Amino acid sequence: MIIKSFELEKLKSTKLNIHLIYGNNEGIKEDIINNFYLKNFDGEILKYDEQEILKNKNEIISSVLNKSLFEIRKLIIISRATDKICILINEILERGNLETKVIIKSSALEKKSKLRSLFEKEKAVVCTPVYEDDARSLNLIINDFLRENNFNLSQEIKNVLVERSKGDRINLNNELSKLKNLSFTKKKISNEEVFKLSNLAENYSVFELSDNYLAKNTKKVSNILNENNYSPEDCILIIRTILNKSKRLFKIKNEIDKNVNIDQVLTNFKPPIFWKEKDIVKKQAKSWSTNEVKQIIFKINDLETLVKKNTTNSMLFVSNFVSNY
Secondary structure: OOOOOHHHHHHHOOOOOOEEEOOHHHHHHHHHHHHHHHHHOOOOEEEEHEEEHHHHHHHHHHHHHHHHHHHHHHOOOOOOOOOOHHHHHHHHHHHOOOEEEEEEEEEOOOOOOHHHHHHHOOOOOEEEEEEOHHHHHHHHHHHHHHHOOOOOOOOHHHHHHHHHEEEEEHHHHHHHHHHHHHHHOOOOOOHHHHHHHHHHHHHHHHHHHHHHOOOHHHHHHHHHHHHHOOOHHHHHHHHHHEEEEEHHHHHHHHHHHOOHHHHHHHHOOOOOOOOOOOOOOOOHHHHHHHHHHHHHHHHHHHHHHHHHHOOOHHHHHHHHHHHHH
């Protein structure tokens, strides 16, 4: 059974527990998983690569099919799936009575693919192809973002963002986050500033500097600073980005301090953490204590005040801050 990416509301009215999502648009895959499966899910989330599944096929089948009265709900996510996993899917379907939801992620599948054919023809499962985002879908993401954050952009700026995203909503979300950080200090954002912020991605982005500072990757931080000539406005953006990421890290640390598994915290965190970010966020969480993150937030607020009062030396202040822990 096929449910296209713009028909996903149909998932709520079906009782199908095995969902194949295939294609090269990782952003849509993550959106589907976060919005239709992880949102409000309070059970156990198990993640496997196809190779792990094939090596432990019988155990996985038992886990999927059997559920005790007191066992918590499970959600299994299988990545990098190929035609080889058809054996597992067929065995599960033959036994029936599936108690666990299974999400299978795969790259683009040709029409002759056994896996694609199985999910398109079999009524007991569902598949969703995800293609490159077009201008219309990217504009919808921009408009939703602007509505949620209560600020405006001209259509010309929206067109620039769509063009720079290169058909990938992950790139677009990164660009929108930069603009949101800049909007804290500027009521109006010009086309020139949008071009400048987007151009940072051609070298090292502000996000990369912020992430590596919080991950204590000192060599990477040093390389980024040496490769870029940041302006006073860039410095404000760097500060705001580190501040926002520090606040997120503080919330994550508080959850981990409750003796919750770090992977579970990152998976269930709201707003969702993109899959590409999870490894470095995990490293950040392991690099600082909760109290240390709290102190960073206080220091960044002081740094922003200092930079605003002395823009001439703004980069010197920021460099000293991110280079010294």
